[in-house]
Amino acid sequence: MPDADRVLKQLGPQPLMMVLSGPSGVGKDAVLSRIRELGYPQHIVVTATTRAMRPMETNGVDYIFLDQDAFDKKVTDHEFLEWAEVYGNFYGVPKDQVREAIASGQDVIIKADVQGAATIKKLNPHGVFVFLAPPSFDELEQRLRIRKTEAQIDLDRRLETARDEMQQLPLFDYVVVNADGALDDAVAALESIIQAERWRFPRRTLSL
Amino acid sequence: MPDADRVLKQLGPQPLMMVLSGPSGVGKDAVLSRIRELGYPQHIVVTATTRAMRPMETNGVDYIFLDQDAFDKKVTDHEFLEWAEVYGNFYGVPKDQVREAIASGQDVIIKADVQGAATIKKLNPHGVFVFLAPPSFDELEQRLRIRKTEAQIDLDRRLETARDEMQQLPLFDYVVVNADGALDDAVAALESIIQAERWRFPRRTLSL
Numbered sequence: 001m002p003d004a005d006r007v008l009k010q011l012g013p014q015p016l017m018m019v020l021s022g023p024s025g026v027g028k029d030a031v032l033s034r035i036r037e038l039g040y041p042q043h044i045v046v047t048a049t050t051r052a053m054r055p056m057e058t059n060g061v062d063y064i065f066l067d068q069d070a071f072d073k074k075v076t077d078h079e080f081l082e083w084a085e086v087y088g089n090f091y092g093v094p095k096d097q098v099r100e101a102i103a104s105g106q107d108v109i110i111k112a113d114v115q116g117a118a119t120i121k122k123l124n125p126h127g128v129f130v131f132l133a134p135p136s137f138d139e140l141e142q143r144l145r146i147r148k149t150e151a152q153i154d155l156d157r158r159l160e161t162a163r164d165e166m167q168q169l170p171l172f173d174y175v176v177v178n179a180d181g182a183l184d185d186a187v188a189a190l191e192s193i194i195q196a197e198r199w200r201f202p203r204r205t206l207s208l
Numbered sequence: 209m210p211d212a213d214r215v216l217k218q219l220g221p222q223p224l225m226m227v228l229s230g231p232s233g234v235g236k237d238a239v240l241s242r243i244r245e246l247g248y249p250q251h252i253v254v255t256a257t258t259r260a261m262r263p264m265e266t267n268g269v270d271y272i273f274l275d276q277d278a279f280d281k282k283v284t285d286h287e288f289l290e291w292a293e294v295y296g297n298f299y300g301v302p303k304d305q306v307r308e309a310i311a312s313g314q315d316v317i318i319k320a321d322v323q324g325a326a327t328i329k330k331l332n333p334h335g336v337f338v339f340l341a342p343p344s345f346d347e348l349e350q351r352l353r354i355r356k357t358e359a360q361i362d363l364d365r366r367l368e369t370a371r372d373e374m375q376q377l378p379l380f381d382y383v384v385v386n387a388d389g390a391l392d393d394a395v396a397a398l399e400s401i402i403q404a405e406r407w408r409f410p411r412r413t414l415s416l
Binding site: 003004007008009011013015037071078131133134135136137147162164166167169172173174175176177188189191192193195196197198199200201 | 211212213214216217219220221222246251339341342343344345370371372374377378380381382383384385396397399400403405406407408409410
């Protein structure tokens with residue numbers, strides 16, 4: 001039965017595309033920073049945005065900061081895997097980064113809002129979709145307040161959106177709770193998911 | 209939207225039932241011994257068997273060694289989740305151990321041959337099914353030879369069965385290769401799968 005021999009040869013871990021999503025303020029950036037700090041070998045896609053750079057952020061590391069014209073040109077040239085306007089700012093996932101990571105056999109992690117995750121799932125259902133959830137909406141509100149980057153009206157809108165986004169949970173393969181003061185637990189959960197999903201059967205096919 | 213609040217409260221890691229399967233000689237016992245040594249908190253079900261104890265094995269730790277009458281009585285009393293005759297010896301998964309682990313909120317790991325895994329999947333499709341694969345059939349043959357517990361005719365039969373079992377791969381959620389000299393990698397893969405699957409969505413319901 002040479003078939004069985006051939007099947008064995010094809011087994012083994014393989015790189016994956018993980019999409020990390022969740023409501024605004026839940027801590028997606030904090031989790032990804034921590035993963036970057038820990039030096040994991042995954043390629044974390046740097047999102048392009050038109051929003052203003054916040055203190056402590058670095059262009060090209062936290063985001064690729066673009067003016068509206070440059071962003072619009074990339075939209076026109078189909079250079080984004082997915083893009084969206086969120087509360088007046090634009091965000092886009094650069095296709096070239098994802099392509100390069102896949103071509104080099106690296107795991108790739110994409111940050112996206114819930115609507116963006118839905119779009120990416122249509123393009124590549126073989127990705128691993130993770131929803132980062134707050135322990136409660138009270139906690140989410142507190143985090144958004146501490147961030148102090150939003151006016152009260154924006155804050156209310158973000159909380160309302162966050163509640164709506166809970167309806168989209170069935171899109172996701174995993175829901176990881178980012179509990180208060182337990183960022184490392186969420187990071188460890190994500191790392192386990194990446195390690196585990198490399199062995200998922202049947203093997204996933206990544207393409208763009 | 210109180211619904212969204214309620215959904216959040218129900219999230220979080222939850223214990224799982226993992227079924228570890230794979231061909232005879234692939235290293236299921238070695239992997240589980242290592243997991244036991246490392247002191248992971250999972251409950252590893254101790255299989256009951258009528259086969260003779262091998263050197264280095266401990267009754268109640270590696271297997272529960274029973275004579276044929278005692279085994280048959282447990283079959284009659286429906287005390288096995290699953291049982292089978294394999295090459296003239298009988299093996300059974302004690303239901304009480306699985307029930308106790310689930311009731312205490314522990315992860316539970318069950319070792320089963322491929323046919324047994326299929327039976328357990330029918331009883332509880334919410335389990336996580338892992339196939340431990342050899343890197344090649346040549347390697348599997350060598351391992352069975354080193355074990356020296358089988359006559360040549362048994363060895364050939366086991367290898368033939370192993371090839372047949374490859375047809376059952378679609379039963380499994382993960383296929384982990386137990387490469388030569390890389391037992392710790394297989395153990396790490398299993399540990400990642402356990403950690404990751406606790407966050408799987410939708411949440412699994414374990415029952416027996």
